[in-house]
Amino acid sequence: xxxxxxxxxxxxxxxxxxxxxxxxxxxxxxxxxxxxxxxxxxxxxxxxxxxxxxxxxxxxxxxxxxxxxxxxxxxxxxxxxxxxxxxxxxxxxxxxxxxxxxxxxxxxxxxxxxxxxxxxxxxxxxxxx
Amino acid sequence: xxxxxxxxxxxxxxxxxxxxxxxxxxxxxxxxxxxxxxxxxxxxxxxxxxxxxxxxxxxxxxxxxxxxxxxxxxxxxxxxxxxxxxxxxxxxxxxxxxxxxxxxxxxxxxxxxxxxxxxxxxxxxxxxx
DNA sequence: CCGTATCCAGTGTGATACTG
DNA sequence: CAGTATCACACTGGATACGG
Numbered sequence: 366x367x368x369x370x371x372x373x374x375x376x377x378x379x380x381x382x383x384x385x386x387x388x389x390x391x392x393x394x395x396x397x398x399x400x401x402x403x404x405x406x407x408x409x410x411x412x413x414x415x416x417x418x419x420x421x422x423x424x425x426x427x428x429x430x431x432x433x434x435x436x437x438x439x440x441x442x443x444x445x446x447x448x449x450x451x452x453x454x455x456x457x458x459x460x461x462x463x464x465x466x467x468x469x470x471x472x473x474x475x476x477x478x479x480x481x482x483x484x485x486x487x488x489x490x491x492x493x494x
Numbered sequence: 495x496x497x498x499x500x501x502x503x504x505x506x507x508x509x510x511x512x513x514x515x516x517x518x519x520x521x522x523x524x525x526x527x528x529x530x531x532x533x534x535x536x537x538x539x540x541x542x543x544x545x546x547x548x549x550x551x552x553x554x555x556x557x558x559x560x561x562x563x564x565x566x567x568x569x570x571x572x573x574x575x576x577x578x579x580x581x582x583x584x585x586x587x588x589x590x591x592x593x594x595x596x597x598x599x600x601x602x603x604x605x606x607x608x609x610x611x612x613x614x615x616x617x618x619x620x621x622x623x
Numbered sequence: 624c625c626g627t628a629t630c631c632a633g634t635g636t637g638a639t640a641c642t643g
Numbered sequence: 644c645a646g647t648a649t650c651a652c653a654c655t656g657g658a659t660a661c662g663g
Contacts, residue, residue: 388656416657
């Protein structure tokens, strides 16, 4: 649903990059990888400044791509918990390398996520599958 | 010059991602990594659909980040050749892994660049340094 | 609590025309 | 050839209000 004037949309890397490129996307993934399964409200508070619209949009997209899992609990009030899927693990691993590179290039003081993927976070996520 | 409502701008990964996220950016890097040093006009033809404005903008940015090297030859007419720097090599390596992942996820038929970094491309680039 | 629907402003992008 | 300058427009993303 963007510029399709060229064939970038048919290229795997571009597809993937377009996903990750979206605003807030990386941040959400980082938060989920460090915090583990998180409820919608909590996530919105963690990703400071994001609008509900964006958060929903991003989560839907990530869910559709099999990167995020959405667990709906029909209680009153309803509870929705988001977590990373197993698939996301592969991605986070690479993102982690990117993080390392970024730190070497730009200084390693203010990392916005642990440079080490928290194993527990992924385990918890996987359990929910 | 973008959304600074949160602290993403002070996070190395975010900084790096914001660079790569820009439209066409990945494509340009891929082209340069597979084709080696390329002149402005040729690059514009390879990255089909891009406007001169965008191409210039992106190249300037990548140059400033030390990812792309600009070689100006003051002939008549002038010749400008762009190539990847040594630094870009580290990046392309990771991008390559991302490419592999993308291919596994979305199918590996229409790769928009070789999944193997062309050593010659980087060598040639480095030479120009 | 977890969203969806609507409106609206800001800006990023492309097209076009022009210069060294 | 290799850009720069200008402009107009589409689209993204935020704010707000409302619904299950």
